[in-house]
Amino acid sequence: MTMADRVRKGLPLDDILIIDCHNHIGLWKAFNVPYSSAEDMLMGMDRLGIDKVCVAAHASIGPNYRYGNDIVIDAVERYPDRFLGYVTVNPNYPEDMENELKRCLAINGFIGIKLHPECHGSAVDNINYNAAFELANEEKLPILIHIWGGEDVKAVDRLSGMYPDARFIMGHAGGDVKAMGHALDVVNRRDNVYVDIVISRIYEGNIEWFVREAGSKRVLFGTDMPFLDPRPNFGRVAMADISDEEKKDIFGLNMKRLIEGRVR
Amino acid sequence: MGDLEFFDCNCSFGMRSILYPESFYKVEDLVKKMDRYGIKRALVYHSMAREYAPSVGNRMLMDEIKVYPFLIPLWTVMPHHTQEFPEPYRLIEQMKAYGVKAVTMFPGAMDHAYSMAEWNCGQLFEALEEHGIPLILGFDQTTWNELYDLLSNHPKLNLILTNVNYRMDRNIYVLFRMFENLFIETRGYQVYQGIEQICNRFGACRLIFGSGMPVYSGSAAVAMINYARISDKEKEMIAYRNLETLIGEVKL
16 A cells, blocks of 8 residues: 555554654644643654654743753653654853753754744844854754745855754745745755755645655655644655655655764 | 545636646646545636636636536625626526535735625625525635624624634634634644544534645645544544535525
8 A cells, every 4th residue: 555545544654764853842822732742742643653753842942942942851751762852042042052052962862953043033144053053063963943935045055054064954945935946956055954844834746846856865754743733744745746765765764864873 | 434535625726826836727637636635526716716807717617617527616706896796696696507506705905805894795695695605715815803793794604714724723712602604624724633622622513624726735635634533424524524514505
């Protein structure tokens, strides 16, 4: 049975490695998140066959990075086989950035850094982020950045040249369709840049376009769970008009390569 | 259970001003995609009715779907005051003649740009209400207060709200409690486990499957229902039964 056949029957893809590279955890100010805990997320993961989620707390991309990072630590420590962590930092508190990066990345299961410049009222290339970029470069870490619009994509283009060993993941692949086109261009020029597929406005043919333009090796599966339900972004990969081998790259093999060596 | 046989409340075809990469616009491509995703029937409007003129697009729609009995016409309507569109009684006559049992409208500022208030659309809504004709309305075309007014003034008008999003529980829950004639399309309702919450609190009868193809992803839309943690009966209600019931209640 193909992956698409299994989606039609609502069967989990539990024999395929699925690593969700873009998740959150906890509550959010702007809307109801009825299921927001680690246990709630496990329920959704098991339904689809998602092996691991990579989480940054809502609280961290919001007002309190420490409070949020502690929620992530708790999830990673209680479910080490299912939860991986991003340490989130806020450029408005530069004096604490190095300490917070070290505090979290010392914990087994933390695999990278998350930045949300938009929520923190910042540019992607704010110099206050430099400690994060330098550490990602030094330790060859994934650095997942919320990217929305052409200016953000341009900033990643510059930064990925300045920090060639850091592994940049452009969250939402640029956000709007025009920026997605620029993001795919950057992926084709820079060996250390990836896009994830998370989006709430899921356009028909989007995955097929990404794979046609950039190949399947640089596209990462993500869902934003529990900010969003994971099922739509899961379905669009599983039923895409691409080969099952390409789907396996996107679902898990690419992210597995990115985090190799980070999880003891 | 076997594969769900989806009945889609929100499809379109036809050339559009903006065509995203790897998207499509031809009716025959819509039919192929429906087959791929297990969508057996669909209410469809013509993009020219939205992006050019309802009178032109509705005619093109009827012409192009003739050979596809599983594509069910969804006419785009608007108020008649400028004579660009027939008066409500005449519209109903035409719908009866062509067997059209559902309508959509695009009052938003970026589309047909008119007020949905009673002084402008009241007669149209009354006619739809009288004949049990469901109105399919994008959330992007209206406001919460307009919706409240519409549902209050026309308690028997079945309203299917499409293009919804994951940020609406704090408003939609109270409207669900107040108005039994309100339904939402499932595609954009990406609240985590939100489908399950709505089923538990208000019943599966309030949810109707829609994909938004060809702009939005059909595969994403069907996956939401195929993997829902609800009973098979509830899945069938959402996938096709609820829409069948609403269409079955139309009196022309």
